[in-house]
Amino acid sequence: MKYFKIANRNVKRQKKKSNMLTFAIAFGTMVIILIQSLTSGFTINIEKGITSALGGHIYISGDEQLDSGKIVNKISDVDILQAAINDVDPSLIKSYHKRSNANGNLIFHSQSTSGSVVGIDWENEEQLRNDLVIIEGTIDGIDNPENIILSEEAFEDLGINIRDDIVFSFQTVSGQENVASYSVIGVAQSNSLIGDSSSYVSIEGLNSVLGLDANQYQTLTLELEDANNIAQVQATIETSIEENGGVLPLPTDEEDDFMSARMSMFATDINQEWEGTRFTLSNLTDFTEAAITALNVINAIAYAIFFIMLLITMVGLINTFRLIMNERxxxxxxxxxxxxxxxxxxKLFNLEGILIAVKGVPLGLFAELVITRIASLIKINPDQGAISLILKENHLYFPINIGFILFVAVLVSLISLFAVSRPVNSALKKSVADELR
Amino acid sequence: MKKIITIIFIAAVTFNSAFATTIEEGTEILKIIDSQSNFEGSDFSATLSMISEDPEDGIEKTVVYQFRDDDDDKFLLLIKEPTINKGQGYLLIDDNLWFYDPDSRKFSHTSMKEQFNDSDANNSDFTSSSLLEDYNVVAVEEGKLGSYDVNILSLEATNNEVTYPFQEIYVSKQGTVTLKKEEFSKSGTLLRTSYYTKYKLVDGNYVATYMIFQDELIEGKKTTIQISNISTDDIPDSVFTKSYIERVNN
Structure with a gap:
């Protein structure tokens, strides 16, 4: 207690120098936490954006063989799949969604463009409704089977206005030509990072024109609580499907190239014959090579900045303490x-170092909070889809990681101690006479 | 007076039914149309000149060499013009339709239902007809198309894998050839109207030598095909192979 009082008095006594050190620690702390928070926000938003666009982490599609031998994409054995999902620990699954999809031509008078139209169960896929960036019009009314949210590419290609009626020409699951009319109610920003530029309708309406029953669908996507459990959940579902009499594709050759694995969701093995639905499972990593690379780069940059900032803070503190120590x-x-x-x-000087760190770290944290809150209030209108992926509802997102903040606080305090101890040690090596000279 | 009206009505109905085309006769017409388009016992080759009119892309001319072996259900379409598409080929063998791209030197699987080279003609338009196998005649009407007396056959697909679930074909009573065809979607929307305005008699079969395929969804989009250099000489089996397509591109 006696040392603490003296240390505190010393810190107060040398106000200018102490403040300089405090600000140095505060600045280092602020930058480190700010960079981590920013990159962490990027990572969360990118993962969320991709997961939302693809509908989840695990994707299950179904193939069925018609009497003619033709293979069509649909899931009729819905009970088998439901049982398999029920076998997964519920705490691992956040949500699951059923989707249908058709590729064809979107037509407006003499203009046409090819595109993908995805049927969404909007009632149960609230997340996508919130995550879609609507750049024109509204998403309200998308539950109506006659309405469509167009991709921005299709919207530009067709040169239309909100509320215009368009025709979608496509083939049913069995290959028959069909058309559907939709009223355009909104335009969704494309997810260029994963090359997704889909338009969206209700699954109910799309199923009826695709030749699917109301309870059928083409893909089921699972969103997990933690992406680290993808392999575990996928394995559980595959095992359960087989145990319940369902069919999975024949094992693929391990030497298959990357593209084969990536396209496994759409693959049809002409050597396999089966009855009912053949389920094919794939997951996020099969589709997000580019995104994962981008995330890894962001993380690597974040770590590099983190260590550089630590180094700068440490060198700055050591030099400042050395200067102070020379004077003392x-x-x-x-x-x-x-x-x-x-x-x-x-002990006394170490306590001074800790006291300065204790003042500097909260100050840095406070500065970081003020800066991030102001920055997150600024609305950004991205011209490119890729930028929208790192934003949360057109704003920068700075998540607060308490664990990381505590880690930084301890680390900066230790650095302060290290920075103090070196010049103190060298000063103490001198004789008392030399010190008094 | 009532009696006279009843007698006239019955006479009219009897007269009409005696001369109107029945469903059975409509089915016979389909059989004739199919056999007209099939060159069984001989091969078929021709040069197709296609003019595609697209409101967005403008007008494009394509010249295609067509080879058919209807006995073995094989065909080959080789694009000669325009230069950008030169060497591309569509090969039907063993029930598989392959598309060859000379730039990548690779074959990819495609479907008879796909459009040919982004035109309004489908790949299936270049094969022999199989209407009787894929459709039932559900109604027959007599009518006129221009100056021609025609039977208008309403067709409904026998299975759900046929490209067009419904068709209406206008068949000339003279020569039993298709003059006009309307193809409908599953929802009943008119998708394409085809006109067959000129025919040539080749080895006892009528071959349409001038066809217009009009897209009914995209305003102003149509493709005209003119067929020339028709031959029924034997075509070597080696023509219907992947290596042949690769060879002609070297």
Whole structure:
């Protein structure tokens, strides 16, 4: 307590120098936490954006063989799949969604463009409704089977206005030509990072024109609580499907190239014959090579900046303490001359370092919070889809990671101690006479 | 007076039914149309000149060499013009339709239902007809198309894998050839109207030598095909192979 009082008095006594050190620590802390928070926000938004666009982490599609031998994409054995999902630990699954899809031509008078139209169960896929960036019009009314949210590419290609009626020409699951009319109610920003530029309708309406029953669908996507459980959940579902009499594709050759694995969701094995639905499972990593690479780069940059900032903070503190220590050599000599032991002097200076760190870290944290809150209030209108992926509802997102903040606080305090101890140690190596000279 | 009206009505109905085309006769017409388009016992080759009119892409001319072996259900379409598509080929063998791209030197699987070279003609338009196998005649009407007396056959697909679930074909009573065809979607929307305005008699079969395929969804989009250099000489089996397509591109 006695040392604490002296240390505190010393810190207060040398206000200018102490403040300089405090600001140095505060700045280092602020930058480190700011960079981590920013990159962490990017990572969360990118993962969320991709998961939302693809509908989840695990994708299950179904193939069925018609009497003619033709293979069509649909899931009729819905009970088998439901049982398999029920076999997964519910705490691992956040949600699951059923989707249908058709590729064809979107037509407006003499203009046409090819595109993908995805049927969404909007009632149960609230997340996509929130995540879609609507750049024109509204998403309200998308539950109506006659309405469509167009991709921005299709919207530009067709040169239309909101509320215009368009025709979608496509083939049913069995290959028959069909058309559907939709009223355009909104335009969704494309997810260019994963090359997704789909338009969206209700699954109910799309199923009826695709030749699917109301309870059928083409893909089921599972969103997990934690992406680290993808392999475990996928394995459970595959095992359960087989146990319940369902069919999975024949095992693929391990030497298959990457593209084969990536396209496995759409693959049809002409050597396999089956009855009912053949389920094919794939997951996020099959589709997001580019995104994962981008995330890895962001994380690598974040770690590099983190270590550089630590280094800069440490060097800055050591130099500043050394300067201060040079000025306080006389003071150390006086203390030693009065009978104070080396150990006690060291303890005193260490306490000063900790006191400065204790003031600097919260100050840095406060500055970081103020800056991030202001930055997150600024609305950004991205021209490119890729930028929208790192944003949360057109704003920068800075998540607060308490664990990381505590880690930084401890680390910066330790650095402060290290920065103090080196010049103190070298000052204490001198004799008392030299110190007093 | 009532009696006279009843007698006239019955006479009219009897007269009409005696001369109107029945469903059975409509089915016979389909059989004739199919056999007219099939060159069984001989091969078929021709040069197709296609003019595609697209409101967005403008007008494009394509010249295609067509080879058919209807006995073995094989065909080959080789694009000669325009230069950008030169060497591309569509090969039907063993029930598989392959598309060859000379730039990548690779074959990819495609479907008879796909459009040929982004035109309004489908790949299936270049094969022999199989209407009787894929459709039932559900109604027959007599009518006129221009100056021609025609039977208008309403067709409904026998299975759900046929490209067009419904068709209406206008068949000339003279020569039993198709003059006009309307193809409908599953929902009943008119998708394409085809006109067959000129025919040539080749080895006892009528071959349409001038066809217009009009897209009914995209305003102003149509493709005209003119067929020339028709031959029924034997075509070597080696023509219907992937290596032949690769060879002609070297």
């Amino acid at each position: 050599v006389l003071e150390i000599g006086t203390m030693r001359a009065m009978g104070m032991q080396k150990k006690s002097v060291k």
